[in-house]
Amino acid sequence: MLLRIFAAIGAAGSVLHTLIAGQTGNALETTGILLLRFLEYFFGAHIAYVLVMLLSTELFIRKSKPQEKPSKFWLWHLHAVADLLCFYARADVSITGTELIPKDTRYLMVANHRSLADPVVMVHKMPKEELTFVSKPGNLKIPIIGKVMHKCGCLPLDRENNREALKTVKAATEYIDKDYASVVIYPEGTRSKQEDMLPFHAGSFKIAQRANVPVVCVALRNTDRVIHNFPLKKTNVYIDIVGVIDAEYVKEHKTKETAALAQGMIEEKLDAEKKKESAAAKC
Structure with missing residues (x-):
């Protein structure tokens, strides 16, 4: 949101400069020039930001160096990128139940997994929550994205390797114990390609048990439709x-x-909303 505001302010400044410089003709030409200038600066600022971020990841991030705790600098940029992705993907995200999130303690947050967009929309709508995610090892190998x-x-959570999985559980527990961040995990282990949820892996909840923290349960809907509907x-x-819990x-x-x-x-909420949609479709 903040990045879009800065881009809009810059674009407005460009429009103002055009007016002061007297680059105007008749009313139609003036409107066209001003609109073009605004869009040029607005989108140009976003493109420039993304290019700088891409260059920064290549120059300054070394995955070989252990990350003891989440970087607040990079978390800020993660929020900025999530905002941009939701904006350009035309994802109108609504959130309910934020009053239930514990304010006096860290927590484990669990959600159903529908799409690659799941963590993006969660970061976008919960900017005040310091969240870090448990993910498939392959996701951290994706160029640029993996570094961020x-x-x-x-x-990374390798469910096929118990020793490595235990290391991840310990690391996530440490994040919570040291008050670095709350942890988000998708207990299904992979994205469900059907309407029904996959069974939750019980091991995902060892993080909350070891850290002695509550579990925040989240139901996600329609994230799988974002890519299909775009643009x-x-x-x-x-x-x-x-x-x-x-x-x-x-x-x-x-x-x-x-x-x-x-x-x-989570299933109770999803089923209730599904029934509402079916009832509305019949009307």
Whole structure:
């Protein structure tokens, strides 16, 4: 949002300069020139920003250097890029239930996984929450994106390698214990290509159990439609924070039970919204 405001201010300045310089003709020509100048500067500023970011990642980020904690500098830029992606992808994102997010403690946030856009919309709509993500190891190998994820403290989770998975759980727990960030994970383990959710992996909840923190449950809707609708159609995306499982419950119950409870809360919300959509379609 802030980046778009700066670009708009700069574009307005360019328009003002055009007026002062007297580069005007009749009313139609004037309108066309001013609009062109505004768009030229607005989009040019965004392109310049992205190019500078791409160059910076190549020059200054070394993934071989361990990242002890998420970089606030790169987290700020992650939010800026998420804002731009949602803006240009025409994703109109709404969020409910933010009042449920714990204010006095870190937490583990879990959500259903529908699309690559899931973390983007979550970062976009929760700018005040210091979040870092647990992701597939392959995502951190993506050129440029992987480097930014590394600096933002994103952690690779190899579910096929128990030893490496345990390292990730320990690292995520440390982020929470040291108050560096709250952690987001998608317990399905991969994107669900069907309407129904995949079973939650109970191991994902070991992070909350070890750190003795609550679990924030999030239902995501329509993120899978963003790419299909782009660029001709706007997509209404919904983030619903459906509930919080308190730390005491997480501590006293098996991770399998916590996983079942979290998935049930999310599925209940998704099913309710699906019924509303079906009823509305019949009207």
